[in-house]
Amino acid sequence: MKTNIISKIVALAIIIALSVNLTQAQDSLMIKTEKSVKPEKKKDEIITIFGKTKSHGGYFGISTDYALLENNDAIVTGAQFGWIINHSLVLGAAGYGFFSNNIDNSSSTFPQLSGGYGGLLIEPIILPKLPVHLAFPFLFGVGGVSTLGTYGTDDWSYSVENSDVYMVVEPGVELEFNMLKFFRISFGAKYRVTTQLLMPDVSSNALNGLSCGINLKFGKF
Numbered sequence: 438m439k440t441n442i443i444s445k446i447v448a449l450a451i452i453i454a455l456s457v458n459l460t461q462a463q464d465s466l467m468i469k470t471e472k473s474v475k476p477e478k479k480k481d482e483i484i485t486i487f488g489k490t491k492s493h494g495g496y497f498g499i500s501t502d503y504a505l506l507e508n509n510d511a512i513v514t515g516a517q518f519g520w521i522i523n524h525s526l527v528l529g530a531a532g533y534g535f536f537s538n539n540i541d542n543s544s545s546t547f548p549q550l551s552g553g554y555g556g557l558l559i560e561p562i563i564l565p566k567l568p569v570h571l572a573f574p575f576l577f578g579v580g581g582v583s584t585l586g587t588y589g590t591d592d593w594s595y596s597v598e599n600s601d602v603y604m605v606v607e608p609g610v611e612l613e614f615n616m617l618k619f620f621r622i623s624f625g626a627k628y629r630v631t632t633q634l635l636m637p638d639v640s641s642n643a644l645n646g647l648s649c650g651i652n653l654k655f656g657k658f
Contacts (some may be wrong), residue, residue: 462541494521495529496656502627504648505534506550507640511537513648517558517574521658527560550643554580554605554631565658568615572623576607578633584639603631603644611652640645 498517503513512535519529532555556578564570583600611625628651633641 488535492521492523494524494657495519496521496527496621496654496658498652498654500533500650500652502648502650503532504629505646506535506537507643509538511535511550511552513650515555517652517654519558519560519656521562521656524565524658527558527561527572527574529558529577531555531558531574533579546565550582550639551585552580552582552600552644554578554603556605557610562613570613570615572611572613572625574609574611574625574627576605576609576627578605579603580605580634582634582644584636591646599636599639601634601636603634605629605631605644613654615658619655619657621658623652623654625652 438636459624479656496517496519500517501513502513502515503510504513513533514535515531517529517531519527523529523657532553535551537550556576558574558576560572560574562570562572579602581600581602584598587647607627607629609625609627613621613623615621626647628647629644631642631644634643635641
């Protein structure tokens with residue numbers, strides 16, 4: 438009798454142990470299945486610009502470019518401020534000033550073309566986490582330009598002779614290098630297009646053209 442009872446107890450214990458192991462195996466299989474299914478769901482999700490933002494950053498940049506204005510050498514210097522969304526899109530503002538060499542204007546002994554422009558900056562960044570990548574800045578804004586002439590005998594004493602305002606669009610492309618986590622250098626080119634200028638002795642498209650230069654960026658990327 439005792440042997441039968443013991444054998445029944447052992448058999449019952451074996452059945453219970455097998456049931457517990459089977460339940461654990463099923464749970465483990467379900468967890469693995471769910472994990473394997475989740476990436477497929479994520480892969481099918483559409484990534485949107487204004488969806489869930491995983492990263493925020495920002496930068497301040499200073500730039501120096503060379504350009505031709507009215508077929509004369511010019512320096513264009515500027516600054517940019519940007520909010521970086523998910524490492525790959527910049528929304529911000531930019532402003533630039535320029536100063537050209539002599540232009541053909543008989544009303545002054547030493548005329549210069551000078552002015553500036555600024556506005557909204559939108560900058561998509563392609564593969565931003567790679568050490569070398571591309572950025573495509575696009576500026577839309579307004580500006581002003583003047584012709585300057587000297588008065589008296591001092592060539593550094595300028596007077597404004599004529600001026601005008603304009604709207605400007607300037608798309609560009611930059612090759613960007615991640616030097617440090619907070620510092621980037623980019624080399625690029627931009628093409629500036631403005632509305633027509635109405636100024637004596639200055640062509641209506643005097644500010645249209647290509648500029649090339651360097652940009653130093655500091656911030657959280």
